[in-house]
Amino acid sequence: MSGWIAVAGLGPGDERLVTDEVRAALAAATDVVGYIPYVARVAPREGLTLHPSDNRVELDRANHALDLAAGGKRVVVVSSGDPGVFAMASALFEALETRPDPAAFDIRILPGITAMLAAAARLGAPLGHDFCAINLSDNLKPWELVEHRLRLAAQAGFAMAFYNPRSKGRPHQFARALEILREEAGPDTLVSFARAVSTPDESLATVTLAEALPEMADMRTVVIVGSRDTRRVGRWVYTPRSVA
């Protein structure tokens, strides 16, 4: 097979956060596959075919990329952030698993700046100690599992980053998540809402869990919940490196 696939992370939005490795893959590509707003970040050029697709068709998109590569194309599958964090890399391997010849495909995963780390950088260093990353959507797992993980993560004293905290289709679950966290981590725990980080729409807010309202998050928000040690210094929020 002469074609290849690179699953590339475009970072959170700012072009200065795209790596040269990703730029080089895009420059060598014949085809770009991805969710509409991510494909829109790739500059059109002669010899490059853009294949934008809708949300929630990750497996179709992955199979499309595999088919194009099998036909000799050089395909970049674009994700925002990092492709390995709640993004297209896993979907590609799920599709690959259904093929008779997975070893025949030339695949590279190209890391990017994931949303929680871009958000953490803007806020200070809230993920400066042990932390976890949880996708709050129950599209692909039972909501009970989300609740279980939230409780155990709080009991472990992790800081937490939440992807997909809230959408129009499931407006009530994030309210429930905040309730659980108030119970397990305490009302004074700091929680930060980082929306559209590194884009012109960026907004940041930090409150306590007692003050947090579900409406503070939407699908473009990464929510970062501190550990009991997370605190403010000046306009910053950070988690110290040590635990007594």
Place this chain on the structure above:
Amino acid sequence: MSGWIAVAGLGPGDERLVTDEVRAALAAATDVVGYIPYVARVAPREGLTLHPSDNRVELDRANHALDLAAGGKRVVVVSSGDPGVFAMASALFEALETRPDPAAFDIRILPGITAMLAAAARLGAPLGHDFCAINLSDNLKPWELVEHRLRLAAQAGFAMAFYNPRSKGRPHQFARALEILREEAGPDTLVSFARAVSTPDESLATVTLAEALPEMADMRTVVIVGSRDTRRVGRWVYTPRSVA
């Protein structure tokens, strides 16, 4: 104060994984502060003073950077990977907290490709579902807390990434960590050892917890432990997006 501080992530080693944002900060800097091997990655030039320092002096280094900025210097504090993940950003805020005028400092945190995401990309997508990041060193927290977190993380079904898994000064703890994980997550769970990713010394290995030996890790290794759903496809390791 006319000086500033940028705490910048240089990524895991490959220059193609350094962001333009970080390069621009280095180009504008008068001073670079950091651990010796990271400062060595910055090209010397006229007008740029390099201040390499030894390991385990993070607070001294942070205070040095604050003093330089207070004196009008434009300072880049370099970390490998991402500065907000077990690196210099938290140390800088710890130092800032001891100053009478934290708000007077012009500080930016510039994200980078952190080791676990570079490692995950090389391996496939082992962190493609909910996961946690744990610093296995007990230099700054009690070992009992590490054990507690390992058990809860396994019970939550997180994939896990371990930083600083093993050093000459504490050779036995990683063996104990593997023991706990075999108990809690089961002997068939996949564990990957990703050493010096994106450098000429890179090596990758994936085994089961039953097969894992403490000697497979050193201080340059990121260890990634899968969830019960993590599996192989071809030469890849990945965690599917969904949990039944």
